[in-house]
Amino acid sequence: MAQKKILITGVTRGLGFAMTKAFIEQGHHVAGAGRSKKQIAQLSAEFPDHAFSVADIADDASVERWKENVLDTVGVPDVVVNNAGVIHANAALWDVPPDEFSRVIDVNIKGVFHVIRQFCPPMIDNGGGVIVNFSSTWGRSVSAQVAPYCASKFAVEGLTKALAEDLPSSMTTVALNPGVIHTEMLESCFGAQAAQCMKPEEWVKAAVPKILGITQSDNGASLSV
Numbered sequence: 001m002a003q004k005k006i007l008i009t010g011v012t013r014g015l016g017f018a019m020t021k022a023f024i025e026q027g028h029h030v031a032g033a034g035r036s037k038k039q040i041a042q043l044s045a046e047f048p049d050h051a052f053s054v055a056d057i058a059d060d061a062s063v064e065r066w067k068e069n070v071l072d073t074v075g076v077p078d079v080v081v082n083n084a085g086v087i088h089a090n091a092a093l094w095d096v097p098p099d100e101f102s103r104v105i106d107v108n109i110k111g112v113f114h115v116i117r118q119f120c121p122p123m124i125d126n127g128g129g130v131i132v133n134f135s136s137t138w139g140r141s142v143s144a145q146v147a148p149y150c151a152s153k154f155a156v157e158g159l160t161k162a163l164a165e166d167l168p169s170s171m172t173t174v175a176l177n178p179g180v181i182h183t184e185m186l187e188s189c190f191g192a193q194a195a196q197c198m199k200p201e202e203w204v205k206a207a208v209p210k211i212l213g214i215t216q217s218d219n220g221a222s223l224s225v
Contacts, residue, residue: 004212007070007077008032009057009115010084012039014183015134015207018200019081022208024050031074033057033066034084057084057111058103060118067118076126080119081211082112082133085152087185093147101148108152112159120171128170130214133160135175135222146189157222164220172216177224178207 006023010016011032020030024047033055034040043052051074055066070077086107088100112133123129138146139153160175167173181203190197207225214223 004028004078005074005076006030006079006081007115007119008081008083009055009111010034011043011052012036014185015178015181015200015203016081016083018204019083019208019211020047020050022204026208029074031070031077057114058106060114063111063114063118067122070119071122076122076129077119078129079211080115080123080129080131082115082131084111085134085136085185087146087149087188090145090189092145096148104148104152108149109155109159112156116163120167124168124171128168129172130211131163131171131173132176132211132214133173135160135177137177137180139175139177140222160222161220167219169216172214172219174214174218174220175222176211177222178203179225 006028008016008019008030009032011020012034016032016034020032020043023030029050030047031051032043033053035054035056037054040052040054051070053066053069056062084107086104088096088104116131120131133156135156136149136153138150139157142150157175160173163173180197181200183200203225210223210225
């Protein structure tokens, strides 16, 4: 498979980190972002031929600066993976602090919008590409004590389907449910039971081929790993 330029948000941990390593191992070029300066520096040292930046996707100006850096150093991405996400502490909706609710919305919905807003135009001008917006099992079903997160991922599903209607035929976007994976976020919800779920290092064996296999016929689809 020809080398692709793959842009990933949330590369410093969990699924983003696992995807970064897997894409690089397969010969693709990764441009990644995360909020931790220390972890971005570690990634840059481990993978010096790739491009890692500190960026907060909840801040459109930060995403714009990241975009300019990516276009200058890497070029226009072929694939954008909107992976970064946060979750609040388990609580009934009325007990969720307003700042926690806002953070979930700012990262999980506005963050996806900011990345699309900044990177979609150059991708269109460059002839196309794929935008993968990470959804969740809780973007298609619900559980108690995670209402804000459910709302944010249901929004990702709707945003993706509407975006598919806006895009030219050279572009494809999908909502991708990664499944239930053992990450820090899952531990915050499931506690010790999270350790019984698949590890990210195993998950990428199916997830990376799934992402690389997305075609224009998938535009607007809700897919799962």
